[in-house]
């Protein structure tokens with residue numbers, strides 16, 4: 001079991017990872033992509049790194065983390081399940097466990113199509129490799145918005161009878177499996193229709209046996225059920241502690257200001273608390 005898992009690889013995550021490593025803790029960073037910093041054309045307000053592009057800054061942060069012994073893995077985290085003795089994390093088709101977990105997933109955005117969340121497990125899935133086999137020889141739709149969705153569509157094309165691909169955002173679809181039918185119309189909502197899922201678009205409605213929603217981000221309510229949020233932001237105390245034991249948060253995901261310095265500061269503070277809590281748990285374990 002890893003000491004700490006961090007969801008994200010932006011400034012909040014990298015800062016926390018370095019602090020945890022310096023406290024002798026093992027760290028796994030699971031990240032979907034570049035996050036907000038990658039989009040910054042030029043950053044002028046971070047001490048020690050004048051006039052640098054966000055992309056270059058992120059590269060330096062990742063190199064520094066790797067040099068410090070942080071393990072990094074590209075994977076979208078779909079679900080976090082806190083337990084008494086460990087936290088279980090589902091990412092892609094892999095399961096990880098840790099003693100403490102930091103959420104550093106960046107600015108909260110409204111994610112999801114009406115009907116999507118209530119139909120999860122009832123014809124709607126976030127994981128093609130986990131649930132694809134349930135749809136052998138059947139009709140499925142993919143609502144995709146990033147490279148992994150394109151890759152997973154090839155896997156689904158091998159299993160399902162027909163695959164329709166609905167691009168949800170602009171992304172490179174060059175490698176999309178030719179067997180998938182690209183649907184240009186925007187998906188508006190999903191609805192249960194007997195055994196099937198009815199997909200409503202601007203141009204009409206169509207039934208599918210299964211709908212795979214493959215995005216580089218997951219709504220917080222879905223990622224960590226029962227996590228306390230306020231206006232979409234995670235509620236933390238001064239040490240980055242959330243309402244759920246062993247789970248901490250830092251960076252844009254806890255609210256304004258959306259700034260690199262705030263994210264790194266919160267990441268550092270949360271990591272110090274995580275290390276302290278893990279030491280206390282280890283001591284408690286020894287005494288029993």
Ligand SMILES: Cc1cc2nc3c(=O)[nH]c(=O)nc-3n(C[C@H](O)[C@H](O)[C@H](O)COP(=O)(O)OP(=O)(O)OC[C@H]3O[C@@H](n4cnc5c(N)ncnc54)[C@H](O)[C@@H]3O)c2cc1C
Pocket residue numbers: 007008009010011012013030031032033034035036037038039040041042043044045075076077078104105106107216217218223250251252253257258259260261263
């Ligand atoms: C165009 C632009 C310009 C900016 N310019 C500046 C500037 O000049 N100065 C400044 O201080 N700030 C600037 N910012 C803001 C700054 O980039 C953010 O405040 C900072 O990046 C926040 O860091 P973070 O670690 O909280 O989140 P982010 O950097 O957004 O990182 C979030 C991470 O979480 C990952 N993630 C999200 N969901 C999941 C999931 N379910 N599973 C796995 N990984 C997940 C993402 O892939 C990413 O790695 C700018 C932002 C933008 C968009």
